[in-house]
Amino acid sequence: MACKSIPFLYLLTVLMAKTGVDATIGVNWGRESAQRLIPSQVVDLLLQNGVKEARVYTSRTDLLQAFGGSGIGLMLSVNDLSILQDYHECMTWVQSRMPYFNVSSVRRIYVGNNPFVMGLLNNRAGLKENMDAMYNLQKALNDADWGHQIKVVVTHSSSQLKPNITKPSEAEFRDEIKPELSETLRFLEQNNAPFVVDMIPPVDLLIYKMDTSFAFVGESTQVIKDVNGAIYTNIFEFMYDAYVWALIKLKAPKIKVIVGQVGWPTDGYSGGNASTVERFFKGLLPYVSSNKGTPLRPGAPIDTFVHALTDENKMPNDIMRHWGIYHSNGKPKFKIDLMGLGRDIYPSSAKGIMRMPERWCVFNGNQTDYPMVQKQFEHACKNSDCSSLNPGGSCSDIGPNQSVSFAFNMYFQFKFQDENACSFNGLSIITVENPSTPKCMFPIEVVRGQQENYVKPTPKAKGYHQSPNCVVSLFLLSLLGAFFWN
Numbered sequence: 001m002a003c004k005s006i007p008f009l010y011l012l013t014v015l016m017a018k019t020g021v022d023a024t025i026g027v028n029w030g031r032e033s034a035q036r037l038i039p040s041q042v043v044d045l046l047l048q049n050g051v052k053e054a055r056v057y058t059s060r061t062d063l064l065q066a067f068g069g070s071g072i073g074l075m076l077s078v079n080d081l082s083i084l085q086d087y088h089e090c091m092t093w094v095q096s097r098m099p100y101f102n103v104s105s106v107r108r109i110y111v112g113n114n115p116f117v118m119g120l121l122n123n124r125a126g127l128k129e130n131m132d133a134m135y136n137l138q139k140a141l142n143d144a145d146w147g148h149q150i151k152v153v154v155t156h157s158s159s160q161l162k163p164n165i166t167k168p169s170e171a172e173f174r175d176e177i178k179p180e181l182s183e184t185l186r187f188l189e190q191n192n193a194p195f196v197v198d199m200i201p202p203v204d205l206l207i208y209k210m211d212t213s214f215a216f217v218g219e220s221t222q223v224i225k226d227v228n229g230a231i232y233t234n235i236f237e238f239m240y241d242a243y244v245w246a247l248i249k250l251k252a253p254k255i256k257v258i259v260g261q262v263g264w265p266t267d268g269y270s271g272g273n274a275s276t277v278e279r280f281f282k283g284l285l286p287y288v289s290s291n292k293g294t295p296l297r298p299g300a301p302i303d304t305f306v307h308a309l310t311d312e313n314k315m316p317n318d319i320m321r322h323w324g325i326y327h328s329n330g331k332p333k334f335k336i337d338l339m340g341l342g343r344d345i346y347p348s349s350a351k352g353i354m355r356m357p358e359r360w361c362v363f364n365g366n367q368t369d370y371p372m373v374q375k376q377f378e379h380a381c382k383n384s385d386c387s388s389l390n391p392g393g394s395c396s397d398i399g400p401n402q403s404v405s406f407a408f409n410m411y412f413q414f415k416f417q418d419e420n421a422c423s424f425n426g427l428s429i430i431t432v433e434n435p436s437t438p439k440c441m442f443p444i445e446v447v448r449g450q451q452e453n454y455v456k457p458t459p460k461a462k463g464y465h466q467s468p469n470c471v472v473s474l475f476l477l478s479l480l481g482a483f484f485w486n
């Protein structure tokens with residue numbers, strides 16, 4: 001194995017040389033899936049893979065508890081703004097989490113869910129509510145003496161930039177959100193908090209009409225020249241400096257910019273498979289840990305969060321469902337060195353995951369009542385995840401009968417193999433013969449026991465406009481739809 005060929009002492013030297021203001025490589029973990037690891041398994045996985053920071057899309061106490069004492073820096077989220085309506089509610093919330101703050105290393109709290117999308121959709125009240133929650137929460141943290149360690153932030157994405165740029169120096173935030181953005185920047189600066197951007201490279205490549213090779217650090221055939229001799233050869237540096245330029249134009253030239261989310265889906269559309277994602281991170285992560293910086297910020301460490309630990313097959317949008325490094329059975333899908341040393345290694349597998357029995361629910365092939373088959377197919381897909389059947393997805397070429405089987409099986413597995421979930425009006429049977437093909441996996445899911453400690457949050461706040469962790473703006477989605485599925 002390649003990882004063994006790197007002598008331990010060499011590794012140690014590399015690690016020791018890299019101290020101080022080094023870029024951090026973190027990993028994100030969301031729970032919008034039918035099959036979930038439990039928090040203690042996640043902490044174990046992160047530790048085994050040498051990951052020092054993690055971003056989660058909740059602030060539920062089961063998770064805080066699991067991370068307690070692990071030493072892993074933790075980024076939390078509060079999506080339900082109804083619990084942060086005013087300063088007093090924020091203080092109550094801070095006090096409720098204080099026992100956990102004492103034993104875990106919480107560094108940032110994300111408030112809301114890409115709130116500037118509300119601004120772009122002209123929901124000014126929603127955006128204002130989100131900003132007030134952010135201010136009140138930071139004030140409560142400051143007053144409770146946690147402000148030096150825990151910074152309140154929000155997520156920013158490329159939908160906030162004007163889209164028609166050809167180089168980073170042309171970048172500018174959209175006019176309709178400039179007043180609120182300026183105010184937010186002053187707030188972040190006052191608290192010494194970073195500006196967090198979420199990057200979706202496959203989307204950005206489309207928006208800015210780049211060559212696919214521009215996605216991969218060190219492999220591009222496209223070179224973009226900018227002012228002052230700056231040269232860009234990959235989308236990551238291009239986007240980073242685009243944000244920095246936009247920030248300069250809003251009079252925040254020095255604010256720290258970190259990448260709160262970056263990755264590439266392994267399935268669900270024609271540009272996504274495990275080897276592409278492996279190649280993407282193989283270029284990106286060693287670049288991040290080199291602290292090389294960008295033309296505009298040479299030598300600046302760029303803290304970067306890999307999205308994501310596991311798939312989230314309950315995300316509302318297909319494009320966000322296959323970002324996991326791991327399959328739901330805890331096995332890695334591709335090689336990735338999460339320490340950024342560029343080693344050719346698979347990350348460690350998750351321990352203690354129990355799979356359900358080897359059985360699948362499939363279509364019996366009876367097409368006498370075709371509209372009924374269609375109806376059952378749609379019902380199964382609507383209530384599970386059929387994104388692998390999308391054009392270019394891993395199961396896109398299995399034929400109509402098998403596609404129906406795929407849908408039935410996904411539904412059956414989502415329901416933890418409940419036999420009542422394999423009825424489909426008499427069109428299905430349970431089989432022990434694996435219907436998978438070399439390219440298309442019919443998954444078997446993990447046992448229900450893995451679901452403990454989790455209750456889906458009930459959205460009730462006015463500001464809660466999307467499922468947590470869903471950062472693709474409506475604009476980008478329509479664009480993606482146009483590109484990938486028409």
Ligand SMILES: *[C@@H]1O[C@H](CO)[C@@H](O)[C@H](O)[C@H]1NC(C)=O
Pocket residue numbers: 098099102
């Ligand atoms: C947290 O720790 C501090 C000092 O270490 C202590 O004074 C405080 O009571 C603790 N708070 C909670 C809620 O455990």
Ligand SMILES: *[C@@H]1O[C@H](CO)[C@@H](O)[C@H](O)[C@H]1NC(C)=O
Pocket residue numbers: 162164165166170
């Ligand atoms: C982008 O479009 C706007 C409005 O159409 C225009 O004012 C601006 O100059 C354009 N920017 C670039 C870089 O082409």
Ligand SMILES: *[C@@H]1O[C@H](CO)[C@@H](O)[C@H](O)[C@H]1NC(C)=O
Pocket residue numbers: 270271272273274275276
């Ligand atoms: C993955 O996608 C790339 C780009 O679309 C393609 O060239 C490659 O053959 C695919 N690999 C596999 C294993 O499907």
Ligand SMILES: *[C@@H]1O[C@H](CO)[C@@H](O)[C@H](O)[C@H]1NC(C)=O
Pocket residue numbers: 364365366399400401
């Ligand atoms: C679907 O299955 C039925 C019944 O087994 C068979 O008659 C039909 O040819 C199959 N269709 C395709 C496209 O494979």
Ligand SMILES: *[C@@H]1O[C@H](CO)[C@@H](O)[C@H](O)[C@H]1NC(C)=O
Pocket residue numbers: 366367368369372
């Ligand atoms: C196929 O389905 C039709 C109605 O949907 C039913 O009448 C028929 O008996 C079925 N055939 C078989 C072989 O199950």
